[in-house]
Amino acid sequence: MSKYHVSTTINGEPTEFLCEAQQTLLDVLRDELHLTGSKEGCSSGDCGACSVTVDGRLVCSCLMLAVEADRRSIETIEGMAQGDKLHPLQQKFLEHAALQCGFCTPGLLVAAKALLDRNPNPTEAETRYWLAGNLCRCTGYDKVVRAVLDAAAEMHGE
Numbered sequence: 008m009s010k011y012h013v014s015t016t017i018n019g020e021p022t023e024f025l026c027e028a029q030q031t032l033l034d035v036l037r038d039e040l041h042l043t044g045s046k047e048g049c050s051s052g053d054c055g056a057c058s059v060t061v062d063g064r065l066v067c068s069c070l071m072l073a074v075e076a077d078r079r080s081i082e083t084i085e086g087m088a089q090g091d092k093l094h095p096l097q098q099k100f101l102e103h104a105a106l107q108c109g110f111c112t113p114g115l116l117v118a119a120k121a122l123l124d125r126n127p128n129p130t131e132a133e134t135r136y137w138l139a140g141n142l143c144r145c146t147g148y149d150k151v152v153r154a155v156l157d158a159a160a161e162m163h164g165e
């Protein structure tokens with residue numbers, strides 16, 4: 008089967024790969040590029056575990072074809088920390104124990120970062136609404152929401 012050549016940027020690094028027409032961006036991230044932080048929960052756009060941003064827009068990578076990544080800028084969970092320095096959201100997730108099994112966590116963090124990039128001072132209701140597409144079986148969401156609001160406050164210097 009012929010493959011398509013894709014030139015993209017992933018976490019700020021120019022990246023090229025070959026993919027088949029039916030491969031999703033999630034398939035390529037995990038299986039070809041070995042960026043396994045993005046998780047496959049449902050493959051149908053329902054759980055948010057595969058969340059990444061594409062040109063700054065939050066998307067489910069299980070619903071996007073890899074060929075559509077051509078000339079786009081992709082951010083995944085692997086690009087969130089700067090070396091050993093965790094992003095404030097990651098730090099607050101730890102401090103608030105906002106994870107248990109951790110399967111949903113990369114997607115929640117990517118989604119929460121997309122929220123704070125767009126709305127640096129969200130209300131609790133806005134945070135819950137924004138994260139409604141990210142399912143978590145373990146935490147009950149309260150700790151996640153508290154962690155996001157605390158990170159937002161810290162990023163404001165409050």
Ligand code: FES
Nearest residue numbers: 048049052055069
């Ligand atoms: S794996 Fe993509 S939304 Fe669930």
Ligand code: FES
Nearest residue numbers: 107108143144145
């Ligand atoms: S921490 Fe287990 S699914 Fe969210």
